[in-house]
Amino acid sequence: MPPEPNDVRPYPALDEVDRAILTELAADGRLPNNALAERVGVAPSTCLTRTRLLRERGAIRGFHAEVDPAALGLPLQALVSVRLTAHERAAVDAFRARSVRLPGVVSVFHVAGAEDYVLHVRAASGDALRDFVLDHLAVDPVVQHTQTSLIFEQARGMG
Numbered sequence: 001m002p003p004e005p006n007d008v009r010p011y012p013a014l015d016e017v018d019r020a021i022l023t024e025l026a027a028d029g030r031l032p033n034n035a036l037a038e039r040v041g042v043a044p045s046t047c048l049t050r051t052r053l054l055r056e057r058g059a060i061r062g063f064h065a066e067v068d069p070a071a072l073g074l075p076l077q078a079l080v081s082v083r084l085t086a087h088e089r090a091a092v093d094a095f096r097a098r099s100v101r102l103p104g105v106v107s108v109f110h111v112a113g114a115e116d117y118v119l120h121v122r123a124a125s126g127d128a129l130r131d132f133v134l135d136h137l138a139v140d141p142v143v144q145h146t147q148t149s150l151i152f153e154q155a156r157g158m159g
Contacts, residue, residue: 014059017042021050022059029063066156070145074104074122079127081115082137085144095116095142102136104128115147 019093020040024031031039037047054060069075084095092110099108099119107120123129129148137143 017133018050018054018059021047021054025051066155069122072122073124076123076125077106077154078121078123079151080119080121080148081135081147081149082117082119082136083114083145084116084142084144086142087116095140098140102132104132116152 001080017040021039023035024036024039033048033051034044036051037044042050051060069077082095082099084091086092095117096110099105099117102119102139104121105119105125106122109118109120110116121129121132123132133146133148137146
């Protein structure tokens with residue numbers, strides 16, 4: 001079972017092979033097991049077993065396809081910073097639980113600093129983005145302030 005977002009798990013010591021598997025899969029999640037085994041220097045059966053264990057322990061959270069948002073009809077992306085009015089655990093946890101289910105939300109980051117959360121949002125247009133903020137965030141009683149930054153370009157790092 002994958003860990004909850006705030007679940008801090010002490011991973012049993014990952015050895016060199018486990019770290020190599022994670023590194024290779026982070027670079028290419030579609031890498032076939034035989035190719036992965038060859039790259040990390042183990043037998044395919046060993047690689048399959050280790051990959052399964054890494055998934056079970058939560059070190060591998062999942063596999064996904066990186067899709068161009070425009071192909072989904074959501075060409076506009078933004079980062080919406082949110083400051084909450086209350087910081088009691090129940091209010092913070094409830095906001096996180098609600099925000100990850102909002103339409104167009106890609107990721108939710110709980111951050112340190114002047115803001116409490118940053119939401120990565122995709123929208124069909126500027127009007128749709130405005131409606132998202134007004135209909136889902138501005139009306140939320142625990143939201144004190146929002147600030148929206150449009151994303152002009154996104155490039156994925158290796159980390």
